[in-house]
Amino acid sequence: MMLRPRSLRGAPVILAGVSLAMMLLPSAASQKPRLLLLAGLIPLRATSTGAAQFAGRFIPSASASDTEKVKLEHLQGRVQELSARVMDLQGQLETVAGARGILTDPKLILLPADVVVNADSNAWRRSMVLSRGSSHGVSRGMLVLWQRHLIGRIIEVSPWTCRVLLVTDSGFRIGGLALPKAYDESVPLANRDKGVIEGTGDRTAALKWIQGDALLETGATVVTIADPATGVPRGLLIGKVTSVSRGSGLYPKVEVLPFVNAKSLDSVAIVLKADK
Numbered sequence: 441m442m443l444r445p446r447s448l449r450g451a452p453v454i455l456a457g458v459s460l461a462m463m464l465l466p467s468a469a470s471q472k473p474r475l476l477l478l479a480g481l482i483p484l485r486a487t488s489t490g491a492a493q494f495a496g497r498f499i500p501s502a503s504a505s506d507t508e509k510v511k512l513e514h515l516q517g518r519v520q521e522l523s524a525r526v527m528d529l530q531g532q533l534e535t536v537a538g539a540r541g542i543l544t545d546p547k548l549i550l551l552p553a554d555v556v557v558n559a560d561s562n563a564w565r566r567s568m569v570l571s572r573g574s575s576h577g578v579s580r581g582m583l584v585l586w587q588r589h590l591i592g593r594i595i596e597v598s599p600w601t602c603r604v605l606l607v608t609d610s611g612f613r614i615g616g617l618a619l620p621k622a623y624d625e626s627v628p629l630a631n632r633d634k635g636v637i638e639g640t641g642d643r644t645a646a647l648k649w650i651q652g653d654a655l656l657e658t659g660a661t662v663v664t665i666a667d668p669a670t671g672v673p674r675g676l677l678i679g680k681v682t683s684v685s686r687g688s689g690l691y692p693k694v695e696v697l698p699f700v701n702a703k704s705l706d707s708v709a710i711v712l713k714a715d716k
Contacts (some may be wrong), residue, residue, distance in 0.1 A: 475598035554570065
């Protein structure tokens with residue numbers, strides 16, 4: 441019986457040890473190593489389709505017609521691969537074009553980013569991982585958009601990837617307000633009652649700290665308010681009000697359903713601040 445080299449026989453043990461260590465470490469301590477490991481999915485995601493098509497070129501054939509058939513299938517696969525890439529680029533262009541209409545600060549730069557992982561291994565957290573990191577100028581606190589919609593804020597960064605805390609996460613907070621369905625654009629947003637948008641940890645968010653006599657209605661559009669200190673522009677879309685509960689307390693309970701399902705996104709845009 442042929443024995444495997446000692447280095448190969450020990451490899452599964454090392455892999456199992458690393459996996460166990462990652463599971464036992466606290467989330468805060470293992471976050472950056474996880475992002476580094478997830479960066480390995482980027483080239484795999486980009487080349488898996490091409491590798492499968494490339495392998496088809498070496499399938500033995502019994503006749504000239506079979507050879508031509510294999511070549512045709514390979515070319516068809518390449519066409520599909522390129523078509524998919526064109527669609528990805530079109531999606532990135534639409535995202536940047538849509539967001540640029542609301543970002544008036546010329547110092548703000550939009551960096552397209554592909555979604556590497558659209559879910560979180562932590563059941564209590566709502567996040568996604570993007571294919572951009574500190575080597576691309578990304579840092580913590582930056583906003584992530586899809587067209588004019590706010591998706592979340594970056595909380596962890598590695599050289600090649602970053603993690604985005606989604607607006608539905610219980611740790612997400614940002615200033616916001618609800619625009620009535622019959623909103624008159626001649627009225628400045630600053631004159632509307634302001635509140636704080638907080639994630640619920642589920643698929644919704646909540647608009648909190650709104651005065652009880654504020655004009656709130658189901659179907660109202662919830663947007664961000666300008667915050668120059670953190671670079672948040674006004675008017676980024678969050679979602680719509682799905683329910684308003686006015687109890688005996690000082691503040692009503694306002695539920696907000698985001699317009700965009702983050703799990704359905706393939707690409708987004710990160711808002712960078714240009715150097716002076």
